[in-house]
Amino acid sequence: MLLIEEATVKSFLIFLVLMWASAGLAQAPPAAHKPLDKDQVMTLVTAGMDNAELAKKIEQLGIDFEPTEDYLQALRNAGAQDVLIHTLRAAKPEPMNRQQVVALVAGGVPSERATALVKQRGIDFVPDEKYLETLRVAGADEALIAALHEASAMMPGELVVATSPNAKVYLDGALAGRADSRGELNVKKVQSGAHALRVTLPAKRDFEQIITVAAGVASRIGAPLSDLPGRIVVSSTAGAEVYLDGRSRGKTDASGTLALADVTPGSHQLRVTAQGRKDYEQSLSVSAGQESAIQARLEDLPGRIRVRATPGANIFLDNSTIPWPLHACGDLTLPTSAGPHSIRVVADGQTEFQRVVTVPPGQEARLDAPRMDLARSTPGKHIDRSYRSVTTQNGLWYYIRFFPDGTVTYNGSQKSPADVEREFQEDKSKDCKWTYVYQMEGSTIRFPGEAMFGIIDWTATVRGNTLTVESVERGTGYRRQIIFQAVDFERAPTPRRRK
8 A cells, every 4th residue: 555655656746747847937938848957857867757758758858958977977876777868968958049038038037047048058049239138128137148149159050062963061070961963961050160171072072171150140152073183094115205285294114104193084185205116196085083094005116228239239128029229329218117127239240249237216227238330330332312202191291311321210291301301410410319220232221210109110112213111010010011202302392192
């Protein structure tokens, strides 16, 4: 019977405390949700209220005080369990609004109590002078006014971050959330003052800035995110120079590698150069935050071999069976690749000459073979005469000029024989590139030559003023015949076109 009476008394006491908590202070106006103060929580714990149920009430109603460690230890001594202690640690007093503060003062709550509540719970508004004057009329003293000023300075602000969609927003190192599809994130209840803002997004450069949030004010911050730079790693010849968009970015190291950092995403033109090598060029697209690896293999530049030997000699390069005829000046330049090459010189009346010549990349190697003068190299009789084709080819006359020193040259022109003769004489005195050695046996004349399609061998037959020429292309054997007529340098007949 005694146990029943004690339980009944305890239940009645808990009921009275809850009624008191929900009704609030006698001096304060009625409120739908009145937070519990520290005395109420201690009374309920002492009365033996179930800790889990009390924790739920605290989550619903809130508290109007900051639970200190001494207070929490006192609750433990009174029987509080971990579930209640954790709930109190997580609970934050709800800040008071402007109507609640006015109601306290107008309802006759002592100024000391109203000031304590403002300091404990804070406020969710910034009081202006008109509002403060209203409080003074209602009976507020300067201590309460000062508490309101202090609380408004400490009240949280709001931060709106405008950035790229889905970007992560960090405030003082803690993740505050992600921007929405419009690129905005609204962070509420940010403590006023200075904060470190950082915004990140893959393939974008982080945005970092120290910002200031004003109390009770929504601050809007623009955080534009630029693309992260890309990176190009070039592998090539050691010491090669690397150009990006026409600007040198340095040379490759001993391993042939050069890394280009901070490359703007987009299209670029890459060029790699080295002494004696062909330039490497490539267009490439660099992605934000990505690395592009380029293998820039540099080929050796072609070189040249300059051969000096007996005029009219045949020059064989490497394993070729098709000779190059030496010009009348006894000088011939052959384009070829870099490296070692075999040169063979074959001239009438001379022992065959052969050497291996090494051509540096992009440079010229020289070979001087035994040489005989032109008279010994061109046995037989010589002529001094000019011939022109009896018809034009593609609007041009074909001219052949034989000189008495055993050389021959030819040309295609629309000019008169006299004009062409002057050109032949000038070319012979200055440049023998198109002048060759001929050999004449009876009425037959043989001489080599060059054309756009390669080396050709000419065989001409003289009958009176007519020269019949047959050309054979070396390598293909293609044959062609052209009829020429001896010309008078002083006269210029009208061209007769082939029908």
